[in-house]
Amino acid sequence: MAVDHELGAKVRLGDHVALLGSCSWTDRTLVQDGDWYPKKTMSAEERLRYYATQFPLTEIDSTYYAPPAEQQARLWAERTPDGFRFDVKAYSLLTGHPTRPKSLWRDLREQLPPEVAEKRNVYASHLGADALEEAWRRFERALRPLHEAGKLGGVLFQYPPWFVPRRENRAEIDALRDRLPDYRICVEFRSPMWLAEERDRERTLRTLEEHRLVFVCVDAPEAGPTFAALAERGWSLSDVLITHHHADHIQGVPELKAKFPNLKVWGPAKDAARIPFLTHPVAKGDTARIGSLAAKVIETPGHTLGHIAYYFEEDEIAFCGDTLFSLGCGRAFETPYAVLWSSLMKLAALPGQTQLYCGHEYTEANGRFAVTIEPDNPILKARIEEVARLRAARRPTLPTTVAAELAANPFLRAEEPAVQAAVGMHGADPAAVFAEIRARKDRF
Numbered sequence: 001m002a003v004d005h006e007l008g009a010k011v012r013l014g015d016h017v018a019l020l021g022s023c024s025w026t027d028r029t030l031v032q033d034g035d036w037y038p039k040k041t042m043s044a045e046e047r048l049r050y051y052a053t054q055f056p057l058t059e060i061d062s063t064y065y066a067p068p069a070e071q072q073a074r075l076w077a078e079r080t081p082d083g084f085r086f087d088v089k090a091y092s093l094l095t096g097h098p099t100r101p102k103s104l105w106r107d108l109r110e111q112l113p114p115e116v117a118e119k120r121n122v123y124a125s126h127l128g129a130d131a132l133e134e135a136w137r138r139f140e141r142a143l144r145p146l147h148e149a150g151k152l153g154g155v156l157f158q159y160p161p162w163f164v165p166r167r168e169n170r171a172e173i174d175a176l177r178d179r180l181p182d183y184r185i186c187v188e189f190r191s192p193m194w195l196a197e198e199r200d201r202e203r204t205l206r207t208l209e210e211h212r213l214v215f216v217c218v219d220a221p222e223a224g225p226t227f228a229a230l231a232e233r234g235w236s237l238s239d240v241l242i243t244h245h246h247a248d249h250i251q252g253v254p255e256l257k258a259k260f261p262n263l264k265v266w267g268p269a270k271d272a273a274r275i276p277f278l279t280h281p282v283a284k285g286d287t288a289r290i291g292s293l294a295a296k297v298i299e300t301p302g303h304t305l306g307h308i309a310y311y312f313e314e315d316e317i318a319f320c321g322d323t324l325f326s327l328g329c330g331r332a333f334e335t336p337y338a339v340l341w342s343s344l345m346k347l348a349a350l351p352g353q354t355q356l357y358c359g360h361e362y363t364e365a366n367g368r369f370a371v372t373i374e375p376d377n378p379i380l381k382a383r384i385e386e387v388a389r390l391r392a393a394r395r396p397t398l399p400t401t402v403a404a405e406l407a408a409n410p411f412l413r414a415e416e417p418a419v420q421a422a423v424g425m426h427g428a429d430p431a432a433v434f435a436e437i438r439a440r441k442d443r444f
């Protein structure tokens with residue numbers, strides 16, 4: 001297979017090279033729900049090889065549920081091109097999480113007291129000191145093949161919320177470096193107490209630095225800017241509108257809710273299971289009433305299955321989340337491309353003057369791709385110049401309008417002869433042309 005030797009693109013940030021990837025190449029949303037992989041029937045090996053052509057990095061989270069075997073780590077190393085990296089999540093037993101007895105190595109499991117062995121979960125404290133030390137040794141040894149192949153990125157120790165800065169827990173952190181002397185160790189705290197008080201914060205950061213432990217923040221809550229904006233205006237918060245379940249769109253909500261207990265949280269009923277704090281699930285045709293304002297719910301699946309947009313008809317405003325961006329559109333993570341295409345057409349059908357508030361400020365990067373499709377579109381060229389000016393002045397390029405996007409955004413222009421010609425699909429079904437453009441952007 002020729003693809004074996006190509007590695008997914010790296011990103012340059014100033015003098016640094018950043019590797020981007022997904023947490024697990026076997027995630028359900030990649031394997032089953034969407035068409036991210038070229039075939040549904042691929043073997044584990046084929047999937048990993050294909051994944052590595054798209055991304056240079058992945059996280060292995062199966063090692064949290066059961067410790068890896070050395071043989072497995074060797075296969076991971078063999079099946080990926082040079083330069084590929086695996087971040088490995090530490091086994092649950094090693095971060096104080098509940099652990100299935102069955103996942104333990106058999107001989108260590110047999111050392112558990114009988115009344116413990118029958119429990120649903122065991123903890124590190126149930127093992128004798130020697131057995132626990134042996135567990136650390138085996139975990140370390142199993143990762144050797146990855147390390148020796150230069151493919152072990154970091155080992156992630158994600159500590160639970162109840163792992164607070166107490167003496168014995170600080171001792172755990174102190175011991176990490178001796179337990180895995182050769183590996184890059186990353187530490188993530190789920191308890192805010194490690195950093196909340198200045199004294200704790202200084203001590204925590206000093207310890208991490210002394211032991212050369214990498215500090216990891218995931219899904220940093222974005223409630224802060226909301227609080228600041230509210231305070232500036234002297235407002236309180238009554239409603240939150242959620243377009244889809246992705247962490248970067250919902251992670252600030254629990255904190256907002258803690259401060260405003262009566263907060264109404266609107267969001268897609270279809271994804272209620274993935275957005276646990278929804279108070280007002282809505283679906284196609286529903287109206288979200290926020291004070292005297294009314295938003296019609298438009299279902300726009302594609303980026304995610306349950307994605308919705310909010311259309312304030314009277315105010316001529318739409319919040320379109322990650323379905324449509326200025327000069328671009330979201331990735332089709334959870335549906336075939338054609339589904340995302342028909343969702344985009346629903347937004348394109350709104351009146352031209354409708355202001356579109358997109359989920360991300362990606363306009364500048366999108367413009368770089370858009371000109372590869374329509375290099376001679378004068379409206380696109382003018383928009384790219386305008387965007388460069390706005391960004392240089394640190395100003396947003398959003399909102400945009402439906403009319404502006406119809407004139408410049410190649411993803412909405414799959415019916416245009418110039419766009420069809422650009423991808424060599426003259427006269428083809430617009431949905432197919434869109435799919436080709438989206439696939440090219442995925443690789444861009």
Ligand SMILES: [Zn+2]
Pocket residue numbers: 244246249303322
């Ligand atoms: Zn998203």
